[in-house]
Amino acid sequence: MEKRPRSFYVLAAFFGLFVLFLYGPILTIGILSFQGPKGGLTFPMNGVSTHWFRDLFQEQAVGDIWGAFRRSFGLGLMVMVTTVVVSVMAGLAFRKRFWGSGALFYAAITSLVIPSILISLGVGLIFNQLGLKVHWATSGFGSQLTWTLPFGLLIMFAVFNRFDQSYEEAARDQGASTWQTIRFVVLPIIAPSLIGVALFGFTLSYDEFARTLLTAGSYNTLPLEIFGMTTNVTTPVIYALGTLTTIFSFAIIGLFLLTVWVMGKRRARLGSDAGKGV
């Protein structure tokens, strides 16, 4: 191994500072959420307690947090499943370079770069003028898809750019139908990437704020509930909530990453029988 240049240590220190910058603040509120009952929003710690967490679990203390959590979780799952299915179908479609695919691609890019508040405003206006009630499961759901689908689509492009088409040709040569080729060859190969798409779908929905602002209706999702709290809650209870939902996010991310990892292991073990004299 050749000796590391001096620039390595400078850059490594820079990287360390960057990670500290990324995670420092969230660690801070993690610590502060254990403030004593008389503690404030900043250091010093006024004793250590789980007072503020208990506060969260008492009903009515600060709005309908658990209802909001359930809605966000349900909406996250809805968006996740839809994002995976729609992205895979669109990803397969784009490989056919059908007429008008360019325009559709630019629409997806527009969906990604359009200021979120425009979606919120526009969808709100349409529902309003049609006399429909905005609801998180209808207008909120659709608005969030405009944010998760382009990510799903871009991931599918990345996947299919690297996809070796000779697998499909081999399947077809052996007499597999189009559907069989997709079901038994393409989908298993791209499965780990689909976990990635699912991760984007769930977490982006779970944390989405701007696109749900005017489209969630009278029942708030969790980010809306938390934002409402920032204007009228001045105790560490908001840190406790922040800590809990961040831990939840980390758990979800961990679960997805673990699934990808296990899949990779399984594949490495079972994928090839080359050299085993079968």
Added chain:
Amino acid sequence: MAATPLKNRHVLGWLMALPLSVVLLAFLIAPIVMIAIVSFWGATEFSIYPAFQFDNYEFLFGSPVTYKVFGATLKYALITWALTLAIGFTVAYFLAFHVRSLTMQIALFLVCTIPFWTSNIIRMISWIPFLGRNGIANQTLISWGVIDEPLEWLLYSDFSVILAFVHLYTLFMVVPIFNTMMRIDKSLLEAARDNGANGFQTLVHVILPLTKPGIMIGTIFVVTLVMGDFITVRFMSGSQRANVGRLISNDIALLQYPSAAATAVVLLCTVLIVIAILLRFVNIRKEL
């Protein structure tokens, strides 16, 4: 015979792209059209009514506030872009060329991306104990004797707004730049070194030009996210600063939808023009 598979390809393609098209039509195109229509409508204090008048645009372009706020928005975008690019490039460069094992690269890359999947609102809130008047930053600086009085501009200022933007969006630079860097053929770097280039020359003359597509994609993300933002500016400035997004959200809060729509149309045009210029430099589909 030849025409049938060709036609099939188009029909099949559209069938499979149908769900995506429907969602985009209903929740992207239709809302944009709706906003464009409503921007010509009129409003009373309580309701809006269909009309075809240019009042909203006249008011918008006639007000000096508009130009100030658009200026502030561009300023935020430009400063945030410069900072995220500098930090993002350095981080990506370290990961791609100085970390040697692939496992370590992936692990550190994940460390950089995980915050992206957590809540932006919480990440903004988490700066309060750090930047507040009695926050960690002020306490530390006072105890070191650097300052005597707490600094007032740490929280609820342009500083905190830009800090939050950089905190939230730097990984939108790191990811695409790292992605392009990983695809640079390592033998090019060896060739540069064999020809006598030092590390810095290799960086400027080989790596930087080859990383341009990644930089462009990161730029598109950061610029559009900052230009379309309204919540970061509102929260981190304690409602003391304005950008275009806040102009729109204030109008919405006052139920002045036509005026909000007109501002939204101008904002959308601005963003799309910026993107159109940036897209001239990169082919997104090829770079993924």
